[in-house]
Structure formats: structure tokens, C-alpha cells
Amino acid sequence: MFNRNIFFPSLMILFSIIALVLISQFPEPRYQDAPVGADFFPSVIAVLQIIICSVLIIQYKRSDKATKEKPLISSHAIFGFTLLIGYATLITFVGYLLASLIGFTYYLMYHRIKKPSYYIIAWIFVFAIYFLFSEVFIISLPEGLLFY
Amino acid sequence: MKKLLKTAIISAGLIMSASSFAADYPSKNIRLIVPFGAGGGTDAVGRTLANSAKDVLGTSISVMNRTGGAGAVGMSFGAQQRPDGYTLTVVTREIASLPQMGLMQNTADDFKLIRMVNLDPAVILVPADSPFNTVNDLVAEAKKNPGKVKFASTAAPNFYLMALEQAQDIKLNAVPYNGASEAIPSVLGKHTQVTMVTPGEAIAQLRSGQLKALGVMSKERISYIPDVPTLIEQGMDVTTGTWRGIGAPKDTPDEIIEILGNAFDKAMASAQFKDFMAKGAMTIHPLKAQEFTGFVKQDEKTLSKFIK
Amino acid sequence: MMDYLLTGFASAFSMAVFPVLVFGVLGGVILGALPGLTATMGVAILLPFTFGMDATPALVMLIGVYIGGIYGGSIAAILLKTPGTPASAATVLDGHTMAIKGLAAKALSIAAVASFIGGLISTIVLIAVAPILADFALRFNAPEYFALALFGLTIIASVSAASIWKGLLAGTIGLLVAMVGLDPISSVPRFTFGVMDLYSGINIIPVLIGLFAISEALNQLEKMSSNQQDIPPKFDYKLLSFSDFKKILPTSVKSGLIGTSIGSVPGAGADISAFACYNEAKRVAKNPEEFGKGSMHGLAAAESGNNGVTGGSLVPLLTLGVPGDAVSAVLLGALIVQGLTPGPLLFTQNPEIVYGIFSSMIVANIVMLIIGFLGIRFFCRIIEVPKILMIPIIIFLSIIGAYAINNSMFDVGIAIFFGVLGFILNKMDVPSSPILLAIILGPMAETNLRKSLIMYEGSWSFLYDRPIALAFILFAIFSVYSTVKLKKKQRLAAEKAAI
Structure with a gap:
């Protein structure tokens, strides 16, 4: 059975081992010889991480395991992830302004919002931020590959 | 896939706009990429130059800081933008050194260099009460105790130091600090004995007398610190320093480079820019496109001697 | 000196200076409250506009942005659990918990008062003993920074609420993240996989945005959709009372002093200070178990601690002519452009400029306090915005903020990655603050340890033959000891209660 209290620390141990392998392949420095090299700190941390995760596993095995668990990822969280990634991808292509308008509208429609006032507030917000950044702070917001 | 699409879009854009390019340039805002953080020396020079050039060009220039990898990220980013003259990049000496060290994919050849802006020599600095009074004192000590004189290095590897070390066949103990703002306090606090920075970076400590300059690594003395002798005067033929300039992606049409070059000439001659540089103790060195390109080629050769 | 100060006050209230001061503080508060926009950025953007101004108003405006920006970060931290700057990450621990309990107005007023006290103390110390602090700052070098970072890392144990081991795991995750990029000493690429954007390491701001703002938005989204919404607390517009003020005063004063000392050391800033002050307040508290559950002392310590840095960070600038942090680096540029020698x-x-700066800082802190109090009613409205609108607003602001810090979509990716990571770690009861602390302090510890070894030619003797370094190492040991003792006491109490 999938048990996150065992699985997660084990995964972190696996990551630490991969890190240790990567550390062993660091190139030799060419310009600065130092008594403690580039590999020292990461190695110490990776080993520490393995120890900590082992303790976590042992601690869990010894505990009474009766804690009720919240589900790790729900469908709503998945919606959140897709919204984030979709929005970021959209920005790279069509720029901030369009992506935000599309993203915000899609989000409200997904939640079956009927009130027009919500849509209007959302759009005003998007334009207000655009104005604030480009005119007041003079920070250029992403323009998107298709238009610039 | 993304890269392919990007190339496709860029080339389509090129074909569409190539004919109508230069005639109405500039017709929209220009971006100037600064490969170092907001608030640093390169950023200040970039912003001030942008401020002066915008009046000449009649269009606004927005500065965009793109930091990382000692300038590599920003300069590579700038080299890969559309060659339409609307994205310019502040190029620094790192464009000559980083590619040779394998730390940057793009080189100076990926740019059409427009103008060099400033060229500043390195100054050798020690605390005011240091026993060293000339560069010869320093070299003598380093010869007596190789690898013992503690040097506060502003970057690793430090090409200022390497120039001196190689010319005089000495070795100092280089402790790497993150820029002049860390190296100077280290020397002031006597944790290290000597450092090398540009005059602008240490002008406050030089004026107040907290630091003593042993020598300046330029061909001639610098107007901001007229009492400091050059290394050549002290019998060592070593010059080194750092420089900045403006570049555009390599396929930018020559007419646009011409327009921009003229604009930057005027900007560099403007009272505001000259005043800013003088107050910051930086030396304007306005090389034209061709000379600048030759200069960078020469510097690449010089640096290759240190990078084995 | 007094004459100069008085003239300074007169000029601070003059028509040429006062409006730009208010503008600076207000702008700073807004910038600080938005995720991804920091005081440093605000100051750098405004710099070219100061070229045409006189010296005093120019510097006053920039300092106003700085002071306002550090305070502004805490508003979003308290109300939305999205710290605007790393300096307000410690504010989330107790400030947001208070807001959940319906005490948002009280939390905001405590934050304003504590920030004011911290800023004021810092300025007074700066005026009185700047040269002494400068001497202290100059004694800091690689070994001292290493010891300071080591001490800072021990704070991880005390901000790990549920389980120390999970907190430590968060710490090692943060440390490994901090190792990505070119090694700062020998330029060896580590864990970069040839990706150019990773050469300079992972930027702290997108990580902060991801871990706090995005993961919180995801969390809220899930709660809202699954009808497990927090019952909206009975909203209370009550501000802090006089007896509350008397209670937090000692903590705030002490944190202001700690913040000033940390700020005066180049390279150590408001983020470290806020956590260090929080740690210290928890150590001496009568009820340390309240920390993290809405303690006024915890909030006051973090807020006074981060604003305490404002005066301290000007010490190296004004006395040595070197910048103590990114903001004072811009101020250095501003001074030079004005033809002054820092x-x-x-x-x-x-002297008229120096004391003009000093008196304006005092005035700026007062303005910040007033803006803070006037704004409370307005800020609290943010809580009343329906969640369904607030969540996408936070997400969009986060993404723009992550982009704006370095104009890079790569940083947006980093923010999303850490948002999802933070969301999952949250479910596992692994706290986020240790990751942040580790990313701030990890490189500081590593670089300075290796630098020290180069300076000492391989000898480790710097660990005991430099008094300040030794003191911090002893602090670190003591900090671990007292946290372990506290946890033991809590466990015993819990067992007793169970029987």
C-alpha cells in the first residue's frame, strides 16, 4: 500500500543518493585551489539528509500510525496546477495582458460564476496591474513570442 | 520544439520587416539589457546612458536587468534577441573571458558591437598604514614569501591579479570576495593586505585617505587620482582594467547600427552623462564600432594567456 | 550635532522635502506589499529620477521607499500569508495566525508599531554610535560570517513547529537547492545540467513566492472547492491596546537593537535579522509554546527586527563608504551622482546632508506609522474580498512578481515548482520557513567557511582564535541546547496532560 510517511522520506533518500553520484562527477576547479573543495558542502548535506529521512522512517514505524490522513492531492489541486502551468505557458506566447484576461475568465467560468460584476472586477484588476507595472514602475511585462 | 517555433517566428518577422526597417527607425521603445543587477555599477552606467540617449533618439529606452552567471545569462539572452535594433545589450569584459572559460555559449562574435563606453584601469590598494608604499615593495614581499600575501580578490579568477603575477613571476594568496563592496572592507579591516579595483569603486576611500593606492594599471595617469603613478612608471610593463560597451544582435542591419552609434556618441558627449561619469570617477572611452571590435579581439587574446 | 539635527528636521518638513518623503514611504509600502517587488528594486528604479533633484530630497525619497518597503512586506504577510519580501517571512509565523483568529487589525497595528519602534531605535543608534558600529562591522570577515550563518541555521530548529526532524529535512532540502549553480569559490558548475539559467543559482525571491504565496493559493483553492472553508472569523477592528503596547515594548526594543547590529554588518540583512529576533524572543518568552500560534511577541520581534536593519545598513555606507546591502548600494550611487563622497x-x-538624512529617517518612520494606522481599515478590506476572486489575484500577482524580479520566465517556472513543492510539503507537515532560511544562509556558510580556510591556508584555527566568531559559535550551541530543552519540556507537559 502507498504510504506517504514511508514513501516520501525514501524518495528523499533516493534524491540524496543521486545527488551524491552527481557530486562525484563535479569537474575539477581550474582557477582556485582550496583546502575544502566544491564537493564538500553538498556531500555533507546529502549525507545529513539521508540520516534525517532514516530517522523519520524509524520514528513513523515506532509511532502508533493511527493518525487520520488528509488526501495528498485532490482534483481541485490538480486544477490549480494546470491553471498555473497553463497561465505561464500562455504568457510566453501571447504576453501578460491577453494571458491574464484569458486565464482569469477561464478560472471564473470553471467555478461557474454567473455574476458579471466578478468578471468586470477581474478584468479591471488585470488592466490596473498592467498600467501599474508599465507606466508607474516602468517594468516591462512579458510581451509574448507572437507579438513582439 | 519551442526553439524551432521561435526561430520560425523570428525569421518570418525578419522577412516581413527587413525592407521597411531603417527608414522609420526607431518607431517604438528600445530595450537595453543590463546583465548585472539593479543598483550595481554596470546598471548605473546603463541607466544613465539610456536616459541621455532617449532624448537623441526620440524614443524611450527601458532598462531590463537580466542577471546571472557573472553576466553570462544576460549577454547570451541579448545576443539571441531579434536583430531589429530594438533590443540592445550592455556588454562587459566578461564577454571576452567567460566563453574562453567554458562558462558562456555566446561570444563577442554573436554581437555587432556599437560603441565602447568606458575603460577603467585597475588600481592596487592597501590600507593607509600598510608597510607597502610602492608596487615594488609589494612585489618584493611576494617574492620573499610566495603565496603568503593575502589578496582580496573581487572575482575568481581575477585577471587583474593574474596580469601582475605573470609579469612579475609572483604568487599571492587570493581570497575570493564577491565584488569590490566586499573586498574593500576586507582590506580596511586588515583581514587581507591588498586588493585591486577600479578607481570608481574605491573613490570614497581614496578621497578620505582610508586606502592608499600603490599604482594604477593604465598607460597614463588617471585624472581622478593624478598623484598615483602608473605601474609603467614604476618599471613594470603591466596594464589591465575593465570596460563596458553597447552591442546589438549580430544580424542587426548596418543602417540601424549607424543610427544608434551616432545617438550614443551624442549621449556620451552630453553634459548629464559626462557629469555622472566624472562624479563616479569612471573614464569615458568612446570607441567606434570598428575600433571597439578590434579592441575586444585583442582583449580576448590577452585573456587567453591566463586561461589555459 | 543638535543644531544640525534641528536644521535637518526643519528641512524634512519643508515643502521641497516632505512631499517626496511621503511619496517615497507610500510607494515603498505598496511595492513591498506586492510579491516579487522589493525595496531594492523600488530604489533602483527611482534612482535615475533623482539625478535632477537636489541631494537631500533625492536621498530622502530613496530612504522613504526603503523604510516603507520593509514595512509593506508585512501587510501581505499578515493578511494573505504571502510575504512580499524575504524579510517578512518570519512575520507570517504569528501575524497570519492572528489574522485567521480575526485579529487582523490588531496584528497590523502591532506590526506598524513594532516596525516604528525598530526603525526609530535603529536611527537613534545610528546617530549616536555609528563610528563604534562601523568598527564592529569591520571586524567581520569570512570566519565571522561563517559563524553567524551557522548560528542562523540553528534557528531552523526553533521555527519548526510540529517536528524538529521534519524541520531539519526542510533545512537540508533548502541547503541542497542553495548549492545549485556555479560554486562561488572555484566556479565549478554544480547541479546545473548545462542549463544557463541555473549557473547563477536559484533566485530566492521566486522561491519565496512559490513556497508561500502560490502554495497558499493552491491550498485555499482546494479548501474553497471542497467546502472545507475556514469559517470566516468574527471580524474585529480592535487595534492594540495600551497594555498590549506595554507588553510588546521590551521585545520590540531588544529586536530593534539586534536588527541594528545585524544590519550594520555588510552582507547580513533584514531577512536574517527578522528570524534571529524571532528566535531570541521565543527563547526568553514566558510562553514559548504560543509562538507560531499567534503570539504578539513573535510578531513584534519579527517586525521590529526587520525594520531595525534600516538604520544599521547605513552604518557601513556613511562611515566606510561601502554598501552594507543592495539598497545601500543604490544609495551609494545616489550620493556619488550628487557629487558627494560617501x-x-x-x-x-x-554634515547638513548626513543629519538631513538622519532627521528624515525619523520623520519617515513617523510617516510610516501614520500610513500604517490610517491604512488598517483599508487593508482589512482585502480580507473581505471573496476568496474566489482573491485566489486568482494572488496567483497572477505571484507569477508577475516572479517574472519582474529578473525579467525571466525561467524564474516563473521556479516559482511554480516551489509552489507545488510547498503545497505537498505542507500536507506532509514539513514547514516552509526552514527552506527559505537555508537558502539564505547556506551559501553564506559555505562561501565563508571556504574563504576562511583559504585565508588561514588550510588551518581551522579561525573557529576559536577570533572572538566574534567564537561568540557566534557558542550562541549556536546554546541555541540548539535551549530548543532541545524546550521541546523536552513540552513533551513532558504533553505526557502529563495525557495522563
Whole structure:
């Protein structure tokens, strides 16, 4: 059975081992010889991480395991992830302004919002931020590959 | 896939706009990429130059800081933008050194260099009460105790130091600090004995007398610190320093480079820019496109001697 | 000196200076409250606009942005659990918990008062003993920074609420993240996989945005959709009472002093200070178990601690002519552009400027306090915005913020990655603050340890033959000891309660 209290620390141990392998392949420095090299700190941390995760596993095995668990990822969280990634991808292509308008509208429609006032507030917000950044702070917001 | 699409879009854009390019340039805002953080020396020079050039060009220039990898990220980013003259990049000496060290994919050849802006020599600095009074004192000590004189290095590897070390066949103990703002306090606090920075970076400590300059690594003395002798005067033929300039992606049409070059000439001659540089103790060195390109080629050769 | 100060006050209230001061503080508060926009950025953007101004108003405006920006970060931290700057990450621990309990107005007023006290103390110390602090700052070098970072890392144990081991795991995750990029000493690429954007390491701001703002938005989204919404607390517009003020005063004063000392050391800033002050307040508290559950002392310590840095960070700038942090680096540029020489000469050559700065800082802190209080009702409205609108607003602001810090979509990716990571770690009861602390302090510890070894030619003797370094190492040991003792006491109490 999938048990996150065992699985997660084990995964972190696996990551630490991969890190240790990567550390062993660091190139030799060419310009600065130092008594403690580039590999020292990461190695110490990776080993520490393995120890900590082992303790976590042992601690869990010894505990009474009766804690009720919240589900790790729900469908709503998945919606959140897709919204984030979709929005970021959209920005790279069509720029901030369009992506935000599309993203915000899609989000409200997904939640079956009927009130027009919500849509209007959302759009005003998007334009207000655009104005604030480009005119007041003079920070250029992403323009998107298709238009610039 | 993304890269392919990007190339496709860029080339389509090129074909569409190539004919109508230069005639109405500039017709929209220009971006100037600064490969170092907001608030640093390169950023200040970039912003001030942008401020002066915008009046000449009649269009606004927005500065965009793109930091990382000692300038590599920003300069590579700038080299890969559309060659339409609307994205310019502040190029620094790192464009000559980083590619040779394998730390940057793009080189100076990926740019059409427009103008060099400033060229500043390195100054050798020690605390005011240091026993060293000339560069010869320093070299003598380093010869007596190789690898013992503690040097506060502003970057690793430090090409200022390497120039001196190689010319005089000495070795100092280089402790790497993150820029002049860390190296100077280290020397002031006597944790290290000597450092090398540009005059602008240490002008406050030089004026107040907290630091003593042993020598300046330029061909001639610098107007901001007229009492400091050059290394050549002290019998060592070593010059080194750092420089900045403006570049555009390599396929930018020559007419646009011409327009921009003229604009930057005027900007560099403007009272505001000259005043800013003088107050910051930086030396304007306005090389034209061709000379600048030759200069960078020469510097690449010089640096290759240190990078084995 | 008094004469100069009085003239300074007169000029701070003059028509040429006062409006730009208010503008600076207000702008700073807004910038600080938005995720991804920091005081440093605000100051750098405004710099070219100061070229045409006189010296005093120019510097006053920039300092106003700085002071306002550090305070502004805490508003979003308290109300939305999205710290605007790393300096307000410690504010989330207790400030947001208070807001959940319906005490948002009280939390905001405590934050404003504590920030004011911290800023004021810092300025007074700066005026009185700047040269002494400068001497202290100059004694800091690689070994001292290493010891300071080591001490800072022990705070991880005390901000790990549920389980120390999970907190430590968060710490090692943060440390490994901090190792990505070119090694700062020998330029060896580590864990970069040839990706150019990773050469400079992972930027702290997108990580902060991801871990706090995005993961919180995801969390809220899930709660809202699954009808497990928090019952909206009975909203209370009550501000802090006089007896509350008396209670938090000692903590705030002490944190202000700690913040000033940390700020005066170049390279150590408001983020470290806020956590260090929080740690110290928890150590001496009568009820340390309240920390993290809405303790006024915890909030006051973090807020006073981060604003305490404002005066301290000007010490190296005004006395040595070197910038203590990114903001003072811009101020250094502003001074030079004005034709002034930062450093000790400034006191003798242009005392009117120095004392003008000092008195304006006091006035700016007062303005910040007033804006803070006037704004409370307005800020609290943010809580009343329906969640369904607030969540996408936070997400969009986060993404723009992550982009704006370095104009890079890569940083947006980093923010999303850490948002999802933070969301999952949250479910596992692994706290986020240790990751942040580790990313701030990890490189500081590593670089300075290796630098020290180069300076000492391989000898480790710097660990005991430099008094300040030794003191911090002893602090670190003591900090671990007292946290372990506290946890033991709590466990015993819990067992007793169970029987």
C-alpha cells in the first residue's frame, strides 16, 4: 500500500543518493585551489539528509500510525496546477495582458460564476496591474513570442 | 520544439520587416539589457546612458536587468534577441573571458558591437598604514614569501591579479570576495593586505585617505587620482582594467547600427552623462564600432594567456 | 550635532522635502506589499529620477521607499500569508495566525508599531554610535560570517513547529537547492545540467513566492472547492491596546537593537535579522509554546527586527563608504551622482546632508506609522474580498512578481515548482520557513567557511582564535541546547496532560 510517511522520506533518500553520484562527477576547479573543495558542502548535506529521512522512517514505524490522513492531492489541486502551468505557458506566447484576461475568465467560468460584476472586477484588476507595472514602475511585462 | 517555433517566428518577422526597417527607425521603445543587477555599477552606467540617449533618439529606452552567471545569462539572452535594433545589450569584459572559460555559449562574435563606453584601469590598494608604499615593495614581499600575501580578490579568477603575477613571476594568496563592496572592507579591516579595483569603486576611500593606492594599471595617469603613478612608471610593463560597451544582435542591419552609434556618441558627449561619469570617477572611452571590435579581439587574446 | 539635527528636521518638513518623503514611504509600502517587488528594486528604479533633484530630497525619497518597503512586506504577510519580501517571512509565523483568529487589525497595528519602534531605535543608534558600529562591522570577515550563518541555521530548529526532524529535512532540502549553480569559490558548475539559467543559482525571491504565496493559493483553492472553508472569523477592528503596547515594548526594543547590529554588518540583512529576533524572543518568552500560534511577541520581534536593519545598513555606507546591502548600494550611487563622497568625509564635508538624512529617517518612520494606522481599515478590506476572486489575484500577482524580479520566465517556472513543492510539503507537515532560511544562509556558510580556510591556508584555527566568531559559535550551541530543552519540556507537559 502507498504510504506517504514511508514513501516520501525514501524518495528523499533516493534524491540524496543521486545527488551524491552527481557530486562525484563535479569537474575539477581550474582557477582556485582550496583546502575544502566544491564537493564538500553538498556531500555533507546529502549525507545529513539521508540520516534525517532514516530517522523519520524509524520514528513513523515506532509511532502508533493511527493518525487520520488528509488526501495528498485532490482534483481541485490538480486544477490549480494546470491553471498555473497553463497561465505561464500562455504568457510566453501571447504576453501578460491577453494571458491574464484569458486565464482569469477561464478560472471564473470553471467555478461557474454567473455574476458579471466578478468578471468586470477581474478584468479591471488585470488592466490596473498592467498600467501599474508599465507606466508607474516602468517594468516591462512579458510581451509574448507572437507579438513582439 | 519551442526553439524551432521561435526561430520560425523570428525569421518570418525578419522577412516581413527587413525592407521597411531603417527608414522609420526607431518607431517604438528600445530595450537595453543590463546583465548585472539593479543598483550595481554596470546598471548605473546603463541607466544613465539610456536616459541621455532617449532624448537623441526620440524614443524611450527601458532598462531590463537580466542577471546571472557573472553576466553570462544576460549577454547570451541579448545576443539571441531579434536583430531589429530594438533590443540592445550592455556588454562587459566578461564577454571576452567567460566563453574562453567554458562558462558562456555566446561570444563577442554573436554581437555587432556599437560603441565602447568606458575603460577603467585597475588600481592596487592597501590600507593607509600598510608597510607597502610602492608596487615594488609589494612585489618584493611576494617574492620573499610566495603565496603568503593575502589578496582580496573581487572575482575568481581575477585577471587583474593574474596580469601582475605573470609579469612579475609572483604568487599571492587570493581570497575570493564577491565584488569590490566586499573586498574593500576586507582590506580596511586588515583581514587581507591588498586588493585591486577600479578607481570608481574605491573613490570614497581614496578621497578620505582610508586606502592608499600603490599604482594604477593604465598607460597614463588617471585624472581622478593624478598623484598615483602608473605601474609603467614604476618599471613594470603591466596594464589591465575593465570596460563596458553597447552591442546589438549580430544580424542587426548596418543602417540601424549607424543610427544608434551616432545617438550614443551624442549621449556620451552630453553634459548629464559626462557629469555622472566624472562624479563616479569612471573614464569615458568612446570607441567606434570598428575600433571597439578590434579592441575586444585583442582583449580576448590577452585573456587567453591566463586561461589555459 | 543638535543644531544640525534641528536644521535637518526643519528641512524634512519643508515643502521641497516632505512631499517626496511621503511619496517615497507610500510607494515603498505598496511595492513591498506586492510579491516579487522589493525595496531594492523600488530604489533602483527611482534612482535615475533623482539625478535632477537636489541631494537631500533625492536621498530622502530613496530612504522613504526603503523604510516603507520593509514595512509593506508585512501587510501581505499578515493578511494573505504571502510575504512580499524575504524579510517578512518570519512575520507570517504569528501575524497570519492572528489574522485567521480575526485579529487582523490588531496584528497590523502591532506590526506598524513594532516596525516604528525598530526603525526609530535603529536611527537613534545610528546617530549616536555609528563610528563604534562601523568598527564592529569591520571586524567581520569570512570566519565571522561563517559563524553567524551557522548560528542562523540553528534557528531552523526553533521555527519548526510540529517536528524538529521534519524541520531539519526542510533545512537540508533548502541547503541542497542553495548549492545549485556555479560554486562561488572555484566556479565549478554544480547541479546545473548545462542549463544557463541555473549557473547563477536559484533566485530566492521566486522561491519565496512559490513556497508561500502560490502554495497558499493552491491550498485555499482546494479548501474553497471542497467546502472545507475556514469559517470566516468574527471580524474585529480592535487595534492594540495600551497594555498590549506595554507588553510588546521590551521585545520590540531588544529586536530593534539586534536588527541594528545585524544590519550594520555588510552582507547580513533584514531577512536574517527578522528570524534571529524571532528566535531570541521565543527563547526568553514566558510562553514559548504560543509562538507560531499567534503570539504578539513573535510578531513584534519579527517586525521590529526587520525594520531595525534600516538604520544599521547605513552604518557601513556613511562611515566606510561601502554598501552594507543592495539598497545601500543604490544609495551609494545616489550620493556619488550628487557629487558627494560617501564615507567618513561626509560627516565633515557635508554634515547638513548626513543629519538631513538622519532627521528624515525619523520623520519617515513617523510617516510610516501614520500610513500604517490610517491604512488598517483599508487593508482589512482585502480580507473581505471573496476568496474566489482573491485566489486568482494572488496567483497572477505571484507569477508577475516572479517574472519582474529578473525579467525571466525561467524564474516563473521556479516559482511554480516551489509552489507545488510547498503545497505537498505542507500536507506532509514539513514547514516552509526552514527552506527559505537555508537558502539564505547556506551559501553564506559555505562561501565563508571556504574563504576562511583559504585565508588561514588550510588551518581551522579561525573557529576559536577570533572572538566574534567564537561568540557566534557558542550562541549556536546554546541555541540548539535551549530548543532541545524546550521541546523536552513540552513533551513532558504533553505526557502529563495525557495522563
